[in-house]
Amino acid sequence: MKNKVVMLTASMVALVGIFSQNASAQASADYKKVDANWEQCGWGGGSYYWATAWHPTDENVIYMGSDCAGAYRTDDKGLHWKFTNNGMPGYEVLCMAVSPAAPDLVYAMTSDGLCKSTDRAKTWEFIPASGPKNLNISCVKYNTIRSIAIDPKNADIVYAGSRTGKLFKTEDGGKTWKELPYRDILPKEADEVATKQPQGKKNTEGACGISIAPTNPSLVFVANTKHGIFRSKDAGATWTVLDAPKTACGVTVSPTDEKVVWGACGEAGIYRTDDGGNTWALMNKSITKKTRIIEIALHASRPDLVYAIGNDGWSGYFHRSEDGGKTWTYSRKILKRPDDKLPSPEVAGDKDGETSALTNIAVNPKNPDEVFVSANWTCVFSKDGGKTFEARQTDADNTCSTDIQFLGGKVYVTAMDEGLLVSENNGADWRQLIPLKWNKEISGHFWRVRVAKVGDSVRIVTTCSPWDSTLNRTFRSEDDGKTFTVSTAGLPDYLPKINCMWGRSYPRSLAMDPKNPDILYLGMDGNPEPEKKLPGGGIFRSADGGKTWTRCASQPGGLRLYYGLVVDPTDSKRLYFSSCGEGGGAWKSNDEGATWEHIFKDETWSFNLEISQSGVVYVGAGNFYRSEDQGKTWKKLTNFQDKPTIVGIAIDPANEQRIWISRTTWDSSAQGGVFRTTDGGKTWEDITGDIPILKQQLLRYNPETKELWSGGPGLFRIKQ
Structure with missing residues (x-):
């Protein structure tokens, strides 16, 4: 219901064929640049927030990406946000990842390619090899969920999944990249489906989720929305396709047990394996019907506490399980902060201030009871493990x-x-x-x-x-x-x-x-x-x-x-x-x-x-x-x-x-x-x-x- 700008953006992109971009020729060269200090004066919020990631060591810092206004950072757990677009190649930011080994290192995936920051997103460096005319390590709405993963022990090693379904790896901090042909194990006819649909359309394939085992960085899982979940035990050298649903949107490895892996499998629901991916069990009891599960996150110190987000149309559902996925409860209601300037969610059709479509989960590494969820229209914060939510996107202006x-x-x-x-x-x-x-x-x-x-x-x-x-x-x-x-x-x-x-x-x-x-x-x-x-x-x-x-x-x-x-x-x-x-x-x-x-x-x-x-x-x-x-x-x-x-x-x-x-x-x-x-x-x-x-x-x-x-x-x- 809300945010049909998603569809309009696709139509606007058609104009690119007429007014093709030339990023290297920013036209102000002939015009004198003068100091100009602009003041933000909007109400904040609006439109889609697609990505979020929590700083590994500073629990006050959270990053966020939007569909048309770029990236943001908060230094107070989402109470206030500021733009962090300096050096960003484009403003459609659908995926972000932080480095446990180098806490101030952040990667962001845009529709124009990858960029990285070494200073908490104050400045960004575009990675030219990732651009659409090169490797095209880029994102697309709906099929880019958690497409970047950084080795937990070596910040120079990064895996990135493209909107085309391809998977890439760098071992030198993004200077050079090599493709990991994980789909080569599939039948040939199935491997010839890397989509080339216009950006803004829903792809039938994408390497939309990557997870590295925190206790064993050589163990890597990839979720592909057409072919399911893949596993590598040797840091991407060889791959196995697992017997999980083919509609996988995300994959998450337990922080304490590498054999326990969770699959967010879209309309197929939530799956869990206790043997490293050899066998999978459906864990859908109490999950709301028709919900497309897109991401799962885990509580670092309570292995049986699991968070999952999914959507039914424009309605977003945050699910929580305290028994390792046997049963689930869900939350939707948003408590609106008195100082929030954003129009009520009811304006968008979210009755009683309920969550709209959800996009990413970020869990506080120091206090995993605290959860931040990016979403359409209203992003939310929970201090009790998802039992209750508060709106938190003040100053994160994404208004058109x-x-x-x-x-x-x-x-x-x-x-x-x-x-x-x-x-x-x-x-x-x-x-x-x-x-x-x-x-x-x-x-x-x-x-x-x-x-x-x-x-x-x-x-x-x-x-x-x-x-x-x-x-x-x-x-x-x-x-x-x-x-x-x-x-x-x-x-x-x-x-x-x-x-x-x-x-x-x-x-x-x-x-x-x-x-x-x-x-x-x-x-x-x-x-x-x-x-x-x-x-x-x-x-x-x-x-x-x-x-x-x-x-x-x-x-x-x-x-x-x-x-x-x-x-x-x-x-x-x-x-x-x-x-x-x-x-x-x-x-x-x-x-x-x-x-x-x-x-x-x-x-x-x-x-x-x-x-x-x-x-x-x-x-x-x-x-x-x-x-x-x-x-x-x-x-x-x-x-x-x-x-x-x-x-x-x-x-x-x-x-x-x-x-x-x-x-x-x-x-x-x-x-x-x-x-x-x-x-x-x-x-x-x-x-x-x-x-x-x-x-x-x-x-x-x-x-x-x-x-x-x-x-x-x-x-x-x-x-x-």
Whole structure:
């Protein structure tokens, strides 16, 4: 239910074929870098946390990885988190491992390859040989669980399983790697199934779990989601495939007895062997039905105390056994901390604050009654061995913010999955406006928001595409968010899917007439299908503050849109719109959408446009363009040579020579940045500074506080 961003990410990755990455050409070389100190100002949480690992000797330190915001570290057992992305090659971090022999050594697996840190994740070093164009030791969602294992006695020896199903080993700390052909013992036809599906899809195979016997480092087990569990008694030189279920997601060796091994076997359940893997027994009594068991962890000093996590759809279950797996109990309820700023789990449909899908278990090596579990939406901590859980992901911001607006000292933000939130103290605290709990007709992705003072109150109009209801819609409040009414009147009564950016139509464009808050324009992608008499998406107009909508009399020639839609402050009849692909570029209407003119064709993938108070138009594409004559002529203001595209645009209303742009790529790689000009585009400065996530898609300038806000993955601000 929650977090359909997982599916959207796969669609975004398709754009990589058009905007292929070039990690070695980070485009700021021609632009002066200046010191820039960004402040995190989001509510933390949101989206998927896929990986976690506990420091071997410092029990306060836990590491975590997310699906779109990179890596984090906590120094207080999860009470507070900070980004640790310095040197990270990409922001999809699905697996992490720590070294018992060198406690500050951490490995992380991303969709761009492996990286390592020797300083508790303060800085990371990318391992080039692991990249997709080399060995491709990379991760994939659902089939990367615990794919890195470090020799407990020799930190230079590391095993890593790839999303392709291959297994690799290094004996020199990652400098060189060799493949361990553990699948060679399988019949030939079975060995020819290394998957090559696009990242973001569920693979049918992956070397998703590796475990080394703590008492005997030569004993290694590998879990493969297509072929089951493999064993090597000679540190990977030779292998045996074991008689365990073929759907194995993870494998765990007892810390005290190498003959006792546990298998997390997906839908097949929990298995245990007491003879080193020769025979296996199903230990599923009391396990909830339909649960896909993905990982098992053990209590270091109580051999019969076993932890297991699994999921049934979006519902996560933490199982606990005190008798060596004979019987199990499970926990789901989350106790919410009073200082937690994250929207309630009920917003995501997790009734009574229950755990959503779980991803990894980390056990405190010094106190194995303490457990941390990474998960979708809300990560949890237990101090009593999993009997009770407390939410702990404050400041681990993984939010995909989509719009920011300022009015009357308040900040309004929309986000994928999480809805519309407001802060009354400049981002120190946040309050959910909509949805307040899961609702099929509301809960989902919120894209844009516009706010305006109307009489004695505040009007809010926001766009939404619910997860579980097909129709795009808007919500309207006339009392500053106390109550909302839904509006679909005049909008398509079906879901357009032809020529859409992410495979289906989304209402990602919204503009309000600066002179009249009753007049709004809404854009959603999707071409018409005349043979089916389906009108498609397009540009819609409201003359009653968003109560009802009317399709504009004609439409731009390209409707594959992202953000760009504005009303000219100097002429309310004039609109500008940007789109991508066939018919892409920028379009203008001088008559409220009755007719359209294709005014910018230099780059057909134009993700955004903006307009100044004086009517100067700017287009963001591969480079940045300006028109001072309503689109008749254009001037190129930047000369970027690499692949990131410009999405975020902000203009200082008090000084239109001050402009900010942000650049991003359409994959998970750590590319992008924020740039500023103070002379109308003649010269530029790179103000990316210490922002922990380079891929910012959203910029808004608040003239009251003189701050630039940035969003996309996360939410940040800086004085300007």
